[in-house]
Amino acid sequence: MSRRRPVAMLLLLGALALAAAALAVDPTEMPTPQLQARYVALTHELRCMQCQNETLADSPVQLAADLRAEVRDMLLAGKSDEEIRAFMVARYGDFILFRPRFTARTAWLWLAPGILLLVGAAVLVRVMRQRAALLAGDIEPVEDDGRN
Amino acid sequence: MLPELGQFALILALLLAGLQAFFGIAGPALGRERWMAAVTSAVAGQFVMVATAVGCLVACFVNEDFSVRYVAENSNSALPLFYRVTALWGAHEGSLLLWIQLLAAWTVAVAIGAARLPRRFSARVLGVLGVVSFGFLLFTLATSNPFLRLDPPAGDGNDLNPILQDPALAIHPPILYTGYVGFAVAFAFACAAMLEGRLDQQWARWTRPWTTVAWAFLGCGIALGSFWAYYELGWGGFWFWDPVENASFMPWLVGTALIHSLAVTDKRGLFKSWTLLLAILAFSLSMLGTFLVRSGVLVSVHSFAADPARGIFILVFLALMIGGALALYAWRAPLLRSTAGFEFGARESFLLFNNVLLVVAASTVFAGTLAPLVSDALKLGTVSVGPPYFNPTFMLSMLPLMALLPLGIHAGWKRGHLKDRQRTLLMTLAVAVILAAGVAFGIYSHGALLTPVGTALGIWIILASLVDPIDRWRRRLSLPRSVLGMTIAHCGLGLAVIALTTVQSFTVERDVALAAGASTSVGGYQFRFDGVAPLEGPNYDAIGGTIVVTRAGAPVAVLRPQKRQYWVQHQAITQTSIRMNRGNNLLVALGDDLGAGRWSVRIQIRPLVSLIWLAALVMAIGGVLAASDRRYRSARAAEAPAGVALPGEPAG
Amino acid sequence: MNRFLLPLGAFLLLVVVLAIGIRHAPEKDIIASPLIGKPAPAFSLPDLSDPSRTVRSSDLRGRWYLFNVWGTWCYECRAEHQTLLEVQQAARLPIIGLDWKDDDAQARDWLAQLGNPYERVAVDHVGRTAIDWGVYGAPETFLVSPEGTVVYKLVGPLTQATWTRDILPRLSRQPLPGS
Numbered sequence: 001m002s003r004r005r006p007v008a009m010l011l012l013l014g015a016l017a018l019a020a021a022a023l024a025v026d027p028t029e030m031p032t033p034q035l036q037a038r039y040v041a042l043t044h045e046l047r048c049m050q051c052q053n054e055t056l057a058d059s060p061v062q063l064a065a066d067l068r069a070e071v072r073d074m075l076l077a078g079k080s081d082e083e084i085r086a087f088m089v090a091r092y093g094d095f096i097l098f099r100p101r102f103t104a105r106t107a108w109l110w111l112a113p114g115i116l117l118l119v120g121a122a123v124l125v126r127v128m129r130q131r132a133a134l135l136a137g138d139i140e141p142v143e144d145d146g147r148n
Numbered sequence: 149m150l151p152e153l154g155q156f157a158l159i160l161a162l163l164l165a166g167l168q169a170f171f172g173i174a175g176p177a178l179g180r181e182r183w184m185a186a187v188t189s190a191v192a193g194q195f196v197m198v199a200t201a202v203g204c205l206v207a208c209f210v211n212e213d214f215s216v217r218y219v220a221e222n223s224n225s226a227l228p229l230f231y232r233v234t235a236l237w238g239a240h241e242g243s244l245l246l247w248i249q250l251l252a253a254w255t256v257a258v259a260i261g262a263a264r265l266p267r268r269f270s271a272r273v274l275g276v277l278g279v280v281s282f283g284f285l286l287f288t289l290a291t292s293n294p295f296l297r298l299d300p301p302a303g304d305g306n307d308l309n310p311i312l313q314d315p316a317l318a319i320h321p322p323i324l325y326t327g328y329v330g331f332a333v334a335f336a337f338a339c340a341a342m343l344e345g346r347l348d349q350q351w352a353r354w355t356r357p358w359t360t361v362a363w364a365f366l367g368c369g370i371a372l373g374s375f376w377a378y379y380e381l382g383w384g385g386f387w388f389w390d391p392v393e394n395a396s397f398m399p400w401l402v403g404t405a406l407i408h409s410l411a412v413t414d415k416r417g418l419f420k421s422w423t424l425l426l427a428i429l430a431f432s433l434s435m436l437g438t439f440l441v442r443s444g445v446l447v448s449v450h451s452f453a454a455d456p457a458r459g460i461f462i463l464v465f466l467a468l469m470i471g472g473a474l475a476l477y478a479w480r481a482p483l484l485r486s487t488a489g490f491e492f493g494a495r496e497s498f499l500l501f502n503n504v505l506l507v508v509a510a511s512t513v514f515a516g517t518l519a520p521l522v523s524d525a526l527k528l529g530t531v532s533v534g535p536p537y538f539n540p541t542f543m544l545s546m547l548p549l550m551a552l553l554p555l556g557i558h559a560g561w562k563r564g565h566l567k568d569r570q571r572t573l574l575m576t577l578a579v580a581v582i583l584a585a586g587v588a589f590g591i592y593s594h595g596a597l598l599t600p601v602g603t604a605l606g607i608w609i610i611l612a613s614l615v616d617p618i619d620r621w622r623r624r625l626s627l628p629r630s631v632l633g634m635t636i637a638h639c640g641l642g643l644a645v646i647a648l649t650t651v652q653s654f655t656v657e658r659d660v661a662l663a664a665g666a667s668t669s670v671g672g673y674q675f676r677f678d679g680v681a682p683l684e685g686p687n688y689d690a691i692g693g694t695i696v697v698t699r700a701g702a703p704v705a706v707l708r709p710q711k712r713q714y715w716v717q718h719q720a721i722t723q724t725s726i727r728m729n730r731g732n733n734l735l736v737a738l739g740d741d742l743g744a745g746r747w748s749v750r751i752q753i754r755p756l757v758s759l760i761w762l763a764a765l766v767m768a769i770g771g772v773l774a775a776s777d778r779r780y781r782s783a784r785a786a787e788a789p790a791g792v793a794l795p796g797e798p799a800g
Numbered sequence: 801m802n803r804f805l806l807p808l809g810a811f812l813l814l815v816v817v818l819a820i821g822i823r824h825a826p827e828k829d830i831i832a833s834p835l836i837g838k839p840a841p842a843f844s845l846p847d848l849s850d851p852s853r854t855v856r857s858s859d860l861r862g863r864w865y866l867f868n869v870w871g872t873w874c875y876e877c878r879a880e881h882q883t884l885l886e887v888q889q890a891a892r893l894p895i896i897g898l899d900w901k902d903d904d905a906q907a908r909d910w911l912a913q914l915g916n917p918y919e920r921v922a923v924d925h926v927g928r929t930a931i932d933w934g935v936y937g938a939p940e941t942f943l944v945s946p947e948g949t950v951v952y953k954l955v956g957p958l959t960q961a962t963w964t965r966d967i968l969p970r971l972s973r974q975p976l977p978g979s
Contacts, residue, residue, distance in 0.1 A: 025739025025748040027661040047532060049936035053390055062901060063936055066927035091934040093834040098534030100519070105528045109519050113512045113541040120504035128497055131418075134489030135562075142561045143415065147630045147779065425807060432811075443822060459822045467815045474808035481804045518817075525820035530832060 024060035028072055035075050042071050042081060046088060047096050055098065151216050154204030155295040161197035161248075162289060164190050165281035168255075172275015173343070176268035184271040191259045191274055194281060195252040202249050205294055206236055215301030218242060218294040224307035224716050226687040234318045235308045240442060240458075241294035243321060247438075248284050250322070250329045255281065258333055258358070265354060272340035273333075280332050283465045291458045307687070307716035316376040324369025324396060328434045330362020331399060334406065335431035335473070338424050342476040347424065347484055352414035355427070357775035359410060363403040364771035370396050371764030379724055384657065384735045384752040386760065389538040394517040395437030398510050402430045405506040407771075408499050415561060416488050418496060421481035422503070428477060432470045433510070439466055440517075493564030498556030505549040512541045550605040550645055554612030557638065572615055580608035587650075602649030609642035633774025640766030647759035657752040664745045671753040673734065674698045680738070680747065688712045690723075693738045693747065697727070704729050707736040709749075733757045833934055833953040840867070840944045841932035848899055848907055848921035855896070855922040860944070864971060865894040867942040868918070868958075869930060871902040872910045874938040880957035884917040887963055893971070897921035900930050900938055943967055 026043070030036040040057070046067070048059030056064050056071070067088075074084050088096045100106045168190035175183030205218070209232045214220045222235045222242070237243040255277045262270035288294075337355040341347040373393065378386040387393065406426040413423045443459025490496040516533045523531040554576065558569040566573075584604035613635045620627050656671040664679035678694040690712040697704040707725035714721065724737045732755045739748030835841070840857060847853040868884065870877040888895050897918035899907045904923060911918070924930055933942065936955075943952040951970055954962060 025659045025737065025750040027659045027739065027742075027748040045536065047534070053388070063927075066931060070928075070931060090834060091931060092936065093530060093832060093934075095530045095532045097532055099536030100531050100533055105523065106519075106531050109515060109531065109533070109537070112515045113508065113544050116508045116511050117545065120508050124500060124504055127500060128492055131489045131496070132492060134487055135491060136489070138487065138489040138562075140488070145628075145779065147628050147777070421804070428807075439818070456822050460819075463815065463818055463822065467812075470811060471808065471815075474811055478804045478808055521821040522817055524824055525817050 024058055024064060026057055026068060028068065030072070030075065038081060039072060039075055042075075042084060043068055045085075045098055046071075047098055049092055049096060150204045150207050150211075150213070151295040151297060154201045154208075155289075155293065157197045157200040157204065158285060158289055158293075158295075161194050161201065161252075162282065162285040164194040164197060165278050165285055168194060168278030169275050169282050170278075172271045172273075172278050175275070176271050176343070181267075184267055187271050187274045187278075188259050190278070191252075191255050194278075195256050198245075198249050198252045202236070202245060205242065205245065206233055209233060209235060212305070213301075214303070214305050215297050215299075216294075217296045217298045220298055220302040220305045222306065222308050224305040224687065226715060227305070227308055227313075228686050230315075231308055231313050231317070235312075237321045238308050238312050238317065241288070241292045243325075244284065244288050244292050245294055246321060247325055247329060248281065248288065250325050251277070251281055251284065251332060254326075254330055254333055258336070261358075269340055269344060272343050273336045276336040276339040277332060279469065280336075283469065287458075287461050287465065291455075291461055305716075307714060310688070310712065310714040310717055310719045310721045311380065313687075313714075314376065314380055316372060316380070320369060320372040320376055323365055323372060327362050327364070327366025327369050328396065328399065328437070330358070330365055331403060331427075331431040331434050333362060334359040334427040338427035339473055339476065342424065342473075342480045345480060345483070347420050347480075349414055349417045352410050352423065353780065356407065356410045356414060357777075357780045359403065359427075359430075360407050360771045360775040363400070363407055364768035364775075366396065366400050366403060367764050367771070368768045370400060371761045375761045378757070379726055379735075381722075384655075384724070384737075384750070384754065386757065389513075389516070389533075389535050391517050392437075392441050394513050395433075395440050398513055398517075399430050399433040399437065401506050401510040401513070402426060402433055405503045405510075406430050408502050412496055412499050416490070416496065417486045418488050418490075419500075419503075420484040420486065421477075424477060424481060424484070426503075426507075428470065428473045432466075432473075435462075435466050435470065439463060488562075490562050491564050493559060493566045495556060495559040495561050495564065497564070498552055498559055501552050502549060502556065505545045509542055509545040509549075512545065513538065516541070547601075547605070550609060553638065553641075554608050557612055558615075573612065576611040576615065577604075577608050580604045580611055583607050596653055599649055599653040603646050606642040606645035606647075606649065609645065610639045613638040613642070628777055628779075630774045630777035630779065633770045633772070633777070635770070636773060637767045637770025640763045640768075640770055642763075643759055643766060644763035647756045647763055650756045651754055651760065655752065655754045655757075657750070659739065659748060659750050661742055661746055661748050668751070670751045671732075672699060673704065673729075673753065675736070675749075675751055677747065677749060679745065683710065685712065687716070688714045688721075691738070693736075693749070695725070695736050695749070697729075697734060699729075705734065707734065709736050709738045711738050728758065731756055833950070835934055835942075835950045836953060838950060840942070840948050840950050841929070843922065843924075843929040843932065845898075845922035845924055845929060848897075848904060848911075848923050851904070851923070855920050857948075860894075860896065861948050862946050863894065864946060865896055865919075865944055866967075867896050867898065867933070867944055869898045869900050869933070869935050869938050869940045871900045871938050872906045873902065876957045877939045878914070880939055880959070881914050881917070883958050883960060883963070885915050886960070887958070888917040891968075891971075894919040898929065898933075898935075899923045900935065901925065901927055943970060 028039065030039050043057035044055045046056040048054045048056050048061065048064045048067075050061045050063050051059045054064075056067055070087075071084060074087065079087075085097065094101065100109060102110050168187055171183040171190060172187045174180070175187065205216075207213075208216045208219050209223055210229070212219070212223065212225055212232070214223075218239070218241050222238045223232055227235070235242070237246040255274060258277065259270075259274060262273060265273075334355055337351070337358070341351050370393075373396070374386045377388070378384060406423065409419050409423040409426050412419050439459065439462045443456060443462060516537050519531050519533045523529060554573060555566065558573060559566055581600075581604045584600045584607055587603050588600040617627055617632065617635045658668070658670050660668050662668065662677035664677060667674055667676040669675070674697070676696045676698070678696060680691050680693045683690040683692045690710045692708055692710045695707040695709070697707060705727040707727060709725040710723040712721045712723060713719075722737050724735055726733055726735045728734075732753050735750075735752040735754065737750040739750060741747055842857045844854055844856045847855050866887075884895060887893065895918050897920070899921050901924070907921070907923075911921075922929070933940075934953075939957055941954045941958050942950055945951050952967060954966070
């Protein structure tokens, strides 16, 4: 097995450059903490288009590295977060954003939780009223065995 | 020989499942005693046949039989024995076989436990389980046969996916599936009741332990998956709202609602049709999850190989089975009425809140998970949904639930009598708030508003849960297992809330570029990078880094992250190195070789993250303990009232 | 009876949506390009065969062309290479190549060995042009109109079937130059 070592090591190092490893570490440092925070936030908000369920920050593929470099360059050039998002969307579509925008087409998704809660509340109120009304006629004792 | 034997066993299993289904449903309907008696034999036979098939497949893996396509795709001569065996469920066909095996096991358990149940009812339960088994066996044989041969046989195998070559593979899928599949039992009980046309408090009492145990397993399975993602995938994250994760989380949420709804139906005969619907819904979500991860309709980091043909089969199966159950529901549910009543502040109200909020949460996750699919189907364009959607919307329903939990625990059945508990509740709340403020501002110096709120809620839940049991214990009163189990489970939930809040707020993460010998300081710890060295494993080559961690000069740990290159699949895998120190999880991962001895390194400090999974375990233990309560094994109304320790009888 | 039918109704609706989802499943990996109907992104890059010369998008106006993104490291690009050669012969449609994140010498060897279907090849080492075109995985092929509008995008290797079914009809809507 020791004969394989040097070849294996070369293959390993070579493959690592292109490999679909499970992790990307991004040691980019921006000149100010604010820019750093914005950089981290943006790269976590954008989707890697090649490994589609990973963020730009975590994806190890070359495309992700290129796009991270774009984000960095745009931040250094003084662009706003919205401009950077618009840049990405213009080229890759809405799919590159992990946070769906609030548009006419996605309104149902964002409003759904609130609407569901309201429906739930309505159901709650109705049932509780019904049962409270039945209370007077309900003389059956509750089984008490000391348990829930 | 073995693969043929295995395939033959599966065919026999299919036939036996068919008989089980037929005898189980037609027997009671037509009043045939002999048919009903035959059901248990069919159950036993099916189990033996499925086990035989599993055994054959395991043998094929162990013997490195690369003429079997599934073995060739998922194994390799250099693969260690442990992984050759666990590779059984490493891909679609084998994991389906695991599903079927666990379903057969649950069915046997139900057959044994149902000995006390009325004959017709238990036959129906087993019959419905037989229908499910039949569907899955047919699916396997028709579209996903693990025993297909390669001609000519492969010289060597393709190796198991390197990400799966981890001890967690041995336990995560079996435990997860045990839970997933276990909801079929509640479903079967529900269908049996609908077929019979009768659903009463006794039915709820029979159904409760089965459902709670399945729920406990599912919770553990999810936690294991999360833990695995944390240390294996190298990002230090533990939940991504990935469609496959959501597919297991939704049944768990609905399952939680179900076990609470069953409590109300058991105790007071209320919410009958609602409980029925929840039982159908929980299993439907399990089935839906199976569909989503195997049909290619959703994009995910860990869905199985996509195949639309399989998707169609499962969809048809789903439509027939769930559609049938819901049709039964539409027919029978109107007959289930009760005239019991309760006050606004009664326990029933709080359990109703519990159900509504959990179902809203599950629906929200459902909407987010299926949004890309729906949007595409309705031609609304592509929409992309991720944590920025799920996190806030999930918390929207969960926070109120956490706040109401302590109140619900102290509310009495039928009439809440919460006024009597006011002092206790306020005192525990005050203590919780003080402790939370201490944690948020004392130990850590920063944080969002959410942190003290979340921590306070978690602590309040724990304190409120412990009040009554401690009181009973001090007065030497008996503490039934169901109460003890409930207390433990709720405490587990409180721990989870504390852990999640803390982790969200106080994680520190930095990616840095380090040369050999260089140090960096993160979160109060110093990390010194001592360079890398080549290593060799059983079927991989690796580069191992050494990172020495100190705190204020004192040594803390030596972390050894690796980057592995597996020989066969040429996939590079990051192995993180994790140590616990003073409640913090220190995680280090190697990034890329930046040349000249410099490497990029990820350092992450997560306080209390292990508490999350510990909390999940505590919840599961509580559930199983509660399910083992004596009352589930004895007839109703034949027990001495608790609160009195009878002489000679052990307390609890 | 009415309201108890709701769950069944909602479920059947879901089944329909999922069925539609399955029908679209093979295209799941393909994200619709936002560039369709928009002007082709401008670029100005070195020519592979002679880096002192430049390939400019502005030079390409006035005729239909295929813009094909490839690299020697890309397995599927090799698979589609034969089809590209055939298409170029048969249709006399100019194909402009974008050599993405590649080694120049290797790329030249590759074309010498396998044949060169490209009228010109632009070299993108940095990746900026690929990003401008919304490229996320080679091979990708774009069809650009004489006005400079992106009319169609294909993700994945070009096949005769795709050429005949998707690209040719779009060309036929306007007469090819010289015909």
